Structure formats: C-alpha cells, structure tokens
Amino acid sequence: MQVNGTNVFRRVGDGAVRIEVNSSIAGWDEHQLFSQRIRNYSSKPIEVEVRRSFDGHNVFRSLLKPTLHDYRTVQFQANLEAGQKTELYFELLTHQGRNAKQNNVTLENVEVKP
Numbered sequence: 362m363q364v365n366g367t368n369v370f371r372r373v374g375d376g377a378v379r380i381e382v383n384s385s386i387a388g389w390d391e392h393q394l395f396s397q398r399i400r401n402y403s404s405k406p407i408e409v410e411v412r413r414s415f416d417g418h419n420v421f422r423s424l425l426k427p428t429l430h431d432y433r434t435v436q437f438q439a440n441l442e443a444g445q446k447t448e449l450y451f452e453l454l455t456h457q458g459r460n461a462k463q464n465n466v467t468l469e470n471v472e473v474k475p
Contacts, residue, residue, distance in 0.1 A: 388459030
C-alpha cells in the first residue's frame with residue numbers, strides 16, 4: 362500500500378501492518394490457471410509445438426518442460442496419438458504495479474510429489 366501524498370510504501374499481509382484510510386494499492390500479483398486443449402483428428406500421431414507470448418513481468422509454472430523462445434514467449438511441446446485429445450495445464454503469475462520489476466517471463470518447473 363502507498364500512503365497518499367507520500368513516498369511511503371507498506372507491505373500488507375505480514376500481520377504487522379494496519380491499513381490506513383488514506384492509502385491506495387501500489388502493487389499486486391495475479392494468479393491465472395490456463396488449459397490448452399489439443400485434439401488430433403488425423404489418423405497419424407502428431408507433435409504439437411505451442412508458443413504463447415505474455416506482456417509484463419510474469420512467472421510461468423508448468424509440468425510441460427517449457428523453454429523460452431524469446432524474453433516474453435514461452436514454448437512447449439506435446440505428442441498426440443491418432444484420435445487422442447489432451448489438455449496442457451500451466452499457471453501464470455503476473456506481477457502488477459510496484460511488484461513488477463522487469464518485462465519478461467521467468468520459467469519455474471513444477472515437481473510432482475509422490
């Protein structure tokens with residue numbers, strides 16, 4: 362939170378800060394979950410490469426073993442057998458306002474715990 366009329370910023374959520382009446386939100390994070398649906402209508406197996414571009418300061422989390430095509434474009438691949446359909450899931454964390462420090466995508470691999 363930014364106290365209005367000053368250059369004072371206070372973090373909310375640590376239990377030690379009370380929200381002041383004359384303050385406004387300065388930075389926040391948005392969490393979004395995405396599902397990329399793919400279906401193979403052909404009679405042969407296919408390999409699919411998906412590229413998605415994101416503006417702003419983002420963290421891309423997935424089990425898809427993503428790579429960076431460029432500083433803001435993520436790419437991942439999937440193999441589908443004939444007639445198969447699948448959904449590829451990923452999470453995007455977008456830093457907004459004062460929380461945004463750069464304009465690129467950072468990759469985070471997610472590990473499955475047994």
